[in-house]
Amino acid sequence: MPIIQTKYTADPSPMLHNDTIFLYTSHDESDAEGFKMYDWLLYTTTDMVNWQDRGAVASLDNFKWHDGKNGAWAQQVVERNGKYYMYCPIHGHGIGVLTADSPYGPFTDPIGKPLVWQKEHWYDIDPTVFIDDDGQAYMYWGNPNLYCVKLNEDMISYSGEILFFPKITDYQEGPWFYKRNGHYYLAFASTCCPEGIGYAMSDSPLGPWEYKGHIMDHTPRTRGNHPGIVDYKGKSYCFGQNYDVFRLKEHRHAERRSVSVAEMEYNPDGTIKELPYFLDCKVAQIEPFNPYRKVEAETMAWSEGLQTIQKNPWGKEKWNQLVTGIDDGDYLLVKGVDFGKGAKDFSIWASSHLYGGIIEIHVDSMDNAPIGTVKIGHTKDELREFTTPVKKTTGIHDLYFVFRGTKKQTGNLFNLDCWSFNPL
Known part of the structure; x- marks a missing residue:
């Protein structure tokens, strides 16, 4: 595709x-x-x-x-x-x-x-x-x-x-x-x-x-x-x-x-x-993906329902983007993520104008039980860090972020800036 x-x-x-x-x-x-x-x-x-x-x-x-x-x-x-x-x-x-x-x-x-x-x-x-x-x-x-x-x-x-x-x-x-x-x-x-x-x-x-x-x-x-x-x-x-x-x-x-x-x-x-x-045709991944750094959220192999917008039109880093247009059921895939000996927690920088939503973290399949979930709350325009512990996962896996709304809000849940896992 x-x-x-x-x-x-x-x-x-x-x-x-x-x-x-x-x-x-x-x-x-x-x-x-x-x-x-x-x-x-x-x-x-x-x-x-x-x-x-x-x-x-x-x-x-x-x-x-x-x-x-x-x-x-x-x-x-x-x-x-x-x-x-x-x-x-x-x-x-x-x-x-x-x-x-x-x-x-x-x-x-x-x-x-x-x-x-x-x-x-x-x-x-x-x-x-x-x-x-x-x-x-x-x-x-x-x-x-x-x-x-x-x-x-x-x-x-x-x-x-x-x-x-x-x-x-x-x-x-x-x-x-x-x-x-x-x-x-x-x-x-x-x-x-x-x-x-x-x-x-x-x-x-x-x-x-x-x-x-x-x-x-x-x-x-x-x-x-x-x-x-x-x-x-x-x-x-x-x-x-x-x-x-x-x-x-x-x-x-x-x-x-x-x-x-x-x-x-x-x-x-x-x-x-x-x-x-x-x-x-199939394109093989050349090298594994390192999750132990700040990864821009607009980095992905596949997504469903998402858009990107410029983070700061007046800033020096005009290349920097935010992931937006996030609705209930949308998702983002990063392929071939190398967790090495495992991660202890996960952080993501996000903003939400209203009620926010939830990010489920899955590996290999969205049908697998999540290894962690993050609740993104109301931040107005401010990008804030949200952190959650994750189940120990080792080796190389495909990584899915699945987005869930709430009874109060199912669309336009939040904007995403960047994310990172922290190693054990």
């Missing part, structure tokens, strides 16, 4: 930084019917199954030259010389670029105009950027045509003309350009509809590109796709998008997409082994 459930996410763009995957995504609003996209989000992981929500890192408001409020389409972030560059299409208005000194932002516009804008058409979407071993950077983009420029070392300008490429078999949009073991790859969303994920290979960063087939075939199980590919801790991963979270709720179509990921393998000649659809 998709890796994010608290928001609708699309157009995955993974980046490796300091032994952590930074996953940038576009964002479909929760009431979207067509494309309703205002900002770009960030999620991080070190184990590939538990993801921390880092909030919105940029929005259309960053581009002062664009007065529209919709069109924040598929982006990519790359790092060069300690700075971070976000390439953002604004549908119908070209491709802009933002810069930051941190992968968390804040991102700002260094040029005050589009980096690329071919005003005679609306094909300038879905940029992908790669810096080759010789230091030359390239930006590919386009639907239904494929274009490329050579970026200058400053990463916010380019030299030469815009290059136009012959049609690659099955190419539609969403290119993802990278290099591995001397081979150049261009993965892409294949011809709609439904879209799959196709790819081409070349011996040169500027082609010619040879179509190689599917990473994931066209399937009626999803309508669109958009690849993002990364190697991490000895494995390769292909991210994409689908409508599987939305379809848990409704049996119709709306542009409310969700990002999924699958482990990907290469053949000895560099070609890619075709994947089944995301629901038929």
Whole structure:
């Protein structure tokens, strides 16, 4: 299933930084019917199954030259010389670029105009950027045509003309350009509809590109796709998008997409082994999860009914989120938690405007008896610490927080900030 459930996410763009995957995504609003996209989000992981929500890192408001409020389409972030560059299409208005000194932002516009804008058409979407071993950077983009420029070392300008490429078999949009073991790859969303994920290979960063087939075939199980590919801790991963979270709720179509990921393998000649659809793939947890620290509550492998909001819009840590929208029966799952020799108690920082509720702590299954319960009381706007003893649990287990209301309140029970177990 998709890796994010608290928001609708699309157009995955993974980046490796300091032994952590930074996953940038576009964002479909929760009431979207067509494309309703205002900002770009960030999620991080070190184990590939538990993801921390880092909030919105940029929005259309960053581009002062664009007065529209919709069109924040598929982006990519790359790092060069300690700075971070976000390439953002604004549908119908070209491709802009933002810069930051941190992968968390804040991102700002260094040029005050589009980096690329071919005003005679609306094909300038879905940029992908790669810096080759010789230091030359390239930006590919386009639907239904494929274009490329050579970026200058400053990463916010380019030299030469815009290059136009012959049609690659099955190419539609969403290119993802990278290099591995001397081979150049261009993965892409294949011809709609439904879209799959196709790819081409070349011996040169500027082609010619040879179509190689599917990473994931066209399937009626999803309508669109958009690849993002990364190697991490000895494995390769292909991210994409689908409508599987939305379809848990409704049996119709709306542009409310969700990002999924699958482990990907290469053949000895560099070609890619075709994947089944995301629901038929399984991603293994790379390392166990440490509960003996302050864990942001917005870190999860799966959830039901939850949302996230910015903790303090005026604070310095704009990435910090709260878990909210918590109703009776909702739950949160953290996978592969290593309790070691056991914990003596559990603490969680929460706030409740009214009557609050209860958090049940389960391991391995919500049907198992809880190892502890926490009563969250009335705190007004203040985040307070609540602590409870827990039954001794050793080793590695999946951890469930199940939320229960009271006779006085069954919805909007409380907000959650962070939590921690304390070892024996």
